[in-house]
Amino acid sequence: MATRALIGALSKATFRLPTHRFLSVGPIPRFASTLVIAEHEGGSIKAPSLSAVEAAKSLDKDNSISMLLAGSGPSLQEAAAHAVSCHPSVSKVLVADSDKFMHPLAEPWARLIQLVQQRENFSHIVAASGSFGKNILPRAAALLDVSPVTDVVEISESTKFVRPIYAGNALCTVRYTGAHPCMLTIRSTSFQVQPDSTETKAHNAPISQVDLSTFEAADTIGKSQYVKLTSQESERPDLGNARIVVTGGRGLKSAENFKMLEKLAEKLGAAVGATRAAVDAGFVPNDLQVGQTGKIVAPELYLAFGVSGAIQHLAGMRDSKVIVAVNKDADAPIFQVADYGLVGNLFEVIPELLEKLPEKK
Amino acid sequence: MKIMVAVKRVVDYAVKIRVKPDKTGVETQNVKMSMNPFCEIALEEALRIRESGLASEVVAVSVGPAQCVDTLRTGLAMGADRGIHVEFKEEGGLNPLSVAKVLTALVEAEKPGLLILGKQAIDDDCNQTGQMLAGLLKWPQGTFASKVTLDKEKQVATVDREVDGGIETVLLDLPAVITTDLRLNQPRYATLPNIMKAKSKVIKKYTPEDLNVEIKSDLEVLQVMEPPKRKAGVIISSVDELIDKLKNEARVI
Numbered sequence: 001m002a003t004r005a006l007i008g009a010l011s012k013a014t015f016r017l018p019t020h021r022f023l024s025v026g027p028i029p030r031f032a033s034t035l036v037i038a039e040h041e042g043g044s045i046k047a048p049s050l051s052a053v054e055a056a057k058s059l060d061k062d063n064s065i066s067m068l069l070a071g072s073g074p075s076l077q078e079a080a081a082h083a084v085s086c087h088p089s090v091s092k093v094l095v096a097d098s099d100k101f102m103h104p105l106a107e108p109w110a111r112l113i114q115l116v117q118q119r120e121n122f123s124h125i126v127a128a129s130g131s132f133g134k135n136i137l138p139r140a141a142a143l144l145d146v147s148p149v150t151d152v153v154e155i156s157e158s159t160k161f162v163r164p165i166y167a168g169n170a171l172c173t174v175r176y177t178g179a180h181p182c183m184l185t186i187r188s189t190s191f192q193v194q195p196d197s198t199e200t201k202a203h204n205a206p207i208s209q210v211d212l213s214t215f216e217a218a219d220t221i222g223k224s225q226y227v228k229l230t231s232q233e234s235e236r237p238d239l240g241n242a243r244i245v246v247t248g249g250r251g252l253k254s255a256e257n258f259k260m261l262e263k264l265a266e267k268l269g270a271a272v273g274a275t276r277a278a279v280d281a282g283f284v285p286n287d288l289q290v291g292q293t294g295k296i297v298a299p300e301l302y303l304a305f306g307v308s309g310a311i312q313h314l315a316g317m318r319d320s321k322v323i324v325a326v327n328k329d330a331d332a333p334i335f336q337v338a339d340y341g342l343v344g345n346l347f348e349v350i351p352e353l354l355e356k357l358p359e360k361k
Numbered sequence: 362m363k364i365m366v367a368v369k370r371v372v373d374y375a376v377k378i379r380v381k382p383d384k385t386g387v388e389t390q391n392v393k394m395s396m397n398p399f400c401e402i403a404l405e406e407a408l409r410i411r412e413s414g415l416a417s418e419v420v421a422v423s424v425g426p427a428q429c430v431d432t433l434r435t436g437l438a439m440g441a442d443r444g445i446h447v448e449f450k451e452e453g454g455l456n457p458l459s460v461a462k463v464l465t466a467l468v469e470a471e472k473p474g475l476l477i478l479g480k481q482a483i484d485d486d487c488n489q490t491g492q493m494l495a496g497l498l499k500w501p502q503g504t505f506a507s508k509v510t511l512d513k514e515k516q517v518a519t520v521d522r523e524v525d526g527g528i529e530t531v532l533l534d535l536p537a538v539i540t541t542d543l544r545l546n547q548p549r550y551a552t553l554p555n556i557m558k559a560k561s562k563v564i565k566k567y568t569p570e571d572l573n574v575e576i577k578s579d580l581e582v583l584q585v586m587e588p589p590k591r592k593a594g595v596i597i598s599s600v601d602e603l604i605d606k607l608k609n610e611a612r613v614i
Contacts, residue, residue, distance in 0.1 A: 105531070106492065106502050131524040135504050138457070138489035142496035147458045147579045150487050160583070165485055166378045170387055171586050178579025223534040224501035227519070231527030240525070244613070268614065276543065286507065286523050286544055292483065293543055295525070301613040311377065318591070322611045324603065330596075339594040340606055352600040357614070 032060035032158050035116065035181075036067045036090075037127040037137070039104070043078030045069075045086045047241050048128030051188035053087045056126045058155045058191075066092040066120070067205075070101035070112060084205045087193070096210040103226035104132050108215075110139035115215060117144060122181050124158070129185035129296075130240070141183045148183040149174060151296075153190040158182075167292040167315035188240065189298035189319065232285050236262075239288060242271035244301045245320070247290060249313075250277035251306015251327065251346055258283045260350050261305060267357055273297065275313050291316035305346045309334025326350075362474035362513075362535075363418045364407040366441065367464055368400040370425060370432040371484040384584040387484075396432050399479025401439075402541040405548040406509060407477050408440045415511050418442045420471060424463050426450055430564060437559035438551035444564035445471075449576060457485075459569075459576045461493035466572035468498060473536065475518070480505050480540040491540035501533040507544040511535075 034056040038049040045067075056065045067083050067090050069076065076097055083093045094116060100108040113125065113136070125140070127133035129151045141148040154162035159176040161184065176182045215221075239245065246265045252258050258278070265272045273290040274283065290297055292315035302320035307313065309325070309332055317323070318337060325338035326349050335341040342349060372378060372387070373395040379388040396404075407419045421436035423429040424447040433444035447463050449455060468476065476495075481488035495502035503509070503520030507528065510519040516535045521528050523542045533539075551559070569576050597603055607614045 106495075106504070110496055131505060131522075134488050135492065135502075135524075138492035139496035139502065141489070142458065142461060142493035145458075147456050148489060149580065150489060163486075164588070165585070166372070166387060167483065167486070168588060169378050170380050171588050173583040173586070175581045175583055176579065177581050223537075224503075225532040227530035227532055229524070229527055229529045279544075285527075286542075287525065287527055292486070293481070301607070301611070312374070318588070322607070322613050323591075323594070324607070335594070335596070337591050337594075339591075339611065340603060341594055341596045342598075342600070342603055343596060349600055353604070356600060356604055358604075358608075 032063040034124040040079035048188035055186040055191040070096035109136040113140035244270035247273035249275040249307035365473035401548040403477040438556040457489040495538035
């Protein structure tokens with residue numbers, strides 16, 4: 001038995017040995033140690049950041065995962081308290097407390113990631129592929145002179161990833177062959193957090209403060225300032241994480257008619273999305289746009305009303321479990337991806353749905 | 362002030378792409394190519410800034426094979442003053458980090474006061490080059506811009522950014538890097554006289570070696586595949602049937 005175990009360990013070790021390609025640029029550490037860049041709001045870790053931990057977990061089974069939080073004041077401390085028990089795989093929480101991180105500006109954040117990396121030498125750095133991660137991670141990667149991988153949907157080995165290209169019309173498998181850290185942003189809808197993994201209260205990761213004494217004030221810090229955030233207040237669930245999404249396109253014809261869709265969303269407990277046409281026509285604000293350049297969603301149920309189904313829109317919703325399309329044009333491309341299609345006038349269908357749908361529990 | 366705009370030649374946005382049978386990539390031979398839509402928006406913004414008197418010159422830059430000159434001509438026909446083509450023949454060997462390094466070297470030579478790029482190319486969907494360029498130059502960045510206002514006296518740019526959950530406004534010291542979102546503007550069409558005029562505008566050529574940039578890739582493409590096809594759906598005839606299917610067959614409501 002012992003011999004067998006030894007042989008097993010040896011063959012594993014050989015398998016992990018860096019190839020000549022790695023040697024030329026510096027060896028990848030034998031075990032993965034990952035830094036997850038986390039976003040927090042109102043004292044708790046945002047759901048996409050938990051998905052990033054879930055993704056980090058699949059990089060290597062012996063992965064040790066640290067979470068980096070930055071900000072200032074009581075809300076950061078509260079978030080840190082949440083972070084220590086937010087996911088059983090988090091083994092350490094790094095906290096950077098400074099006014100410089102009060103807002104999600106790329107310049108101080110990228111410098112912070114560089115600083116933490118230089119000290120701790122992680123093999124991987126992961127963030128969720130939201131507007132925050134997409135803004136800061138490539139900048140940090142340039143400072144560390146490595147190529148990041150955007151919007152990873154599948155991790156098959158610690159350096160082998162699948163990501164969509166051409167608006168999701170092709171899936172590209174890439175291998176990262178550069179020096180560490182290997183940096184990636186992950187598509188949060190592809191790494192759903194297991195429901196039981198968030199409830200492990202017994203788990204408590206230690207918190208360590210990031211020493212910011214060498215965080216120079218010069219350089220780029222201070223060349224950008226945060227002015228304000230104009231947000232759309234909404235009581236409906238967040239579009240990126242909603243279980244049901246109701247989307248309207250140009251067929252809705254006006255902002256007024258979109259209210260009808262909002263009523264339907266309320267009844268279903270759904271989030272409201274929109275196509276580019278609906279946003280450009282001014283029916284709804286930009287942040288509701290679903291598609292290649294808007295949000296990527298993968299809800300259990302996606303209901304599309306008056307949506308033709310352009311390539312760029314399909315890119316944002318094709319991974320939904322069940323797709324329903326209501327359109328009066330029977331030839332609309334949306335019907336090619338819809339599980340259930342209803343050819344009809346949405347101004348008749350929506351009121352009928354409102355009337356006949358069961359009350360949500 | 363000089364504005365530099367980076368433009369990329371990509372498969373036209375309306376083309377339904379085909380994956381090569383040997384899974385090495387996407388078919389680009391005999392496929393309609395155009396300027397990346399986000400780059401058009403970037404160039405339009407630069408032209409508007411020049412037209413408002415806040416900039417003196419707009420330089421369009423493209424990195425890639427010989428045909429990138431066509432993309433640059435399109436940019437010149439829209440109104441860019443001159444072009445720079447950094448020729449790199451090997452297809453597929455260019456990643457955002459290399460492009461950012463090439464652009465950094467050009468910035469050192471050209472000394473622009475503002476860089477505008479698209480937020481992402483619609484082929485590789487990376488959304489990285491602008492951020493990396495800003496990082497290498499140590500300039501501030503305003504990504505996903507839906508509105509840009511320049512203040513010439515204070516040498517700052519106010520940028521409205523499209524972020525998750527709304528619009529974020531940031532104030533950047535110039536020089537800065539801005540990447541454009543779809544909502545920033547509506548790009549103009551090149552008119553025939555301008556297309557003719559563009560033929561006599563200068564396109565300066567460089568190679569990465571001229572700029573002392575080593576193009577290397579630390580990402581290896583193993584294979585490119587078509588995404589899984591969804592199974593065919595059904596057309597149903599009434600709302601009642603739809604509710605019934607969702608409740609009893611799909612069990613989602």
